[in-house]
Amino acid sequence: MNTNQDAQLEALGDATRRAILARLINGPLPVGELAREFPVSRPAISQHLRVLKQARLVVDRPAGNRRLYQVNPEGIDSLRQYFEQFWTQALGAFKAAAEASDHEETR
Amino acid sequence: MNTNQDAQLEALGDATRRAILARLINGPLPVGELAREFPVSRPAISQHLRVLKQARLVVDRPAGNRRLYQVNPEGIDSLRQYFEQFWTQALGAFKAAAEASDHEETR
DNA sequence: ACTTACCGTCAGTGAATACTAACCAAGACG
DNA sequence: CGTCTTGGTTAGTATTCACTGACGGTAAGT
Numbered sequence: 190m191n192t193n194q195d196a197q198l199e200a201l202g203d204a205t206r207r208a209i210l211a212r213l214i215n216g217p218l219p220v221g222e223l224a225r226e227f228p229v230s231r232p233a234i235s236q237h238l239r240v241l242k243q244a245r246l247v248v249d250r251p252a253g254n255r256r257l258y259q260v261n262p263e264g265i266d267s268l269r270q271y272f273e274q275f276w277t278q279a280l281g282a283f284k285a286a287a288e289a290s291d292h293e294e295t296r
Numbered sequence: 297m298n299t300n301q302d303a304q305l306e307a308l309g310d311a312t313r314r315a316i317l318a319r320l321i322n323g324p325l326p327v328g329e330l331a332r333e334f335p336v337s338r339p340a341i342s343q344h345l346r347v348l349k350q351a352r353l354v355v356d357r358p359a360g361n362r363r364l365y366q367v368n369p370e371g372i373d374s375l376r377q378y379f380e381q382f383w384t385q386a387l388g389a390f391k392a393a394a395e396a397s398d399h400e401e402t403r
Numbered sequence: 404a405c406t407t408a409c410c411g412t413c414a415g416t417g418a419a420t421a422c423t424a425a426c427c428a429a430g431a432c433g
Numbered sequence: 434c435g436t437c438t439t440g441g442t443t444a445g446t447a448t449t450c451a452c453t454g455a456c457g458g459t460a461a462g463t
Binding site: 310312336337339340343344358360361362 | 420421422423424429430431
Binding site: 326327328338339342343346360361362363 | 438439440441442443
């Protein structure tokens with residue numbers, strides 16, 4: 190099922206979302222704190238967090254009056270495994286192509 | 297320098313480009329072949345290939361009348377390393393948060 | 404109960420982008 | 434040469450998307 194990873198890659202397509210994720214890697218933060226550190230409004234941060242949440246890249250939990258967001262290690266790991274598989278396939282195809290090219294040159 | 301990886305993630309943000317890359321993983325293909333397999337026109341494929349090329353995710357070489365595109369293992373690998381680093385940082389932060397949570401519960 | 408602070412969501416707007424149609428360049432073949 | 438095929442590029446359009454402003458809802462403090 191690669192639908193989840195599609196959503197994850199779509200989420201990482203935006204630079205602001207990547208910056209949010211990179212900022213959240215040091216620890217959980219509330220929405221207002223993130224909005225203060227970025228040159229966009231608070232609703233924009235909320236919408237980006239919703240996208241990241243639907244992509245399972247972050248998780249949120251209520252903390253009294255505020256709401257803390259933090260990265261979801263499972264989501265990062267699934268994406269990492271996806272690239273691992275992709276890389277091995279690409280490397281295999283590249284090696285096969287290189288060997289075929291060698292045959293071309295040495296005949 | 298993460299500018300290159302930013303471009304790579306931007307390139308992977310589009311579903312059509314991901315499909316093109318997945319199709320190219322089996323081996324090099326010319327532009328017309330790709331355009332025949334996807335429900336978009338040939339210029340659209342060309343533009344997507346240009347984005348993928350600028351992101352160093354694919355490489356192209358002339359083959360007589362046509363032009364063959366194939367995945368660039370180096371680009372895939374740099375992206376994989378990027379996620380590797382990201383994942384280890386996220387895992388570390390998660391462990392630290394879990395330990396802090398344990399201290400909260402056991403005090 | 405009232406106020407303040409924090410957050411999610413909706414409607415509307417402006418900008419980025421993906422797409423098609425048309426034109427132009429280069430190699431293969433008669 | 435002339436023709437056909439293949440591919441890149443350029444307007445121009447349409448769609449998507451990110452952002453702001455306004456509203457409602459909940460929790461803590463006075």
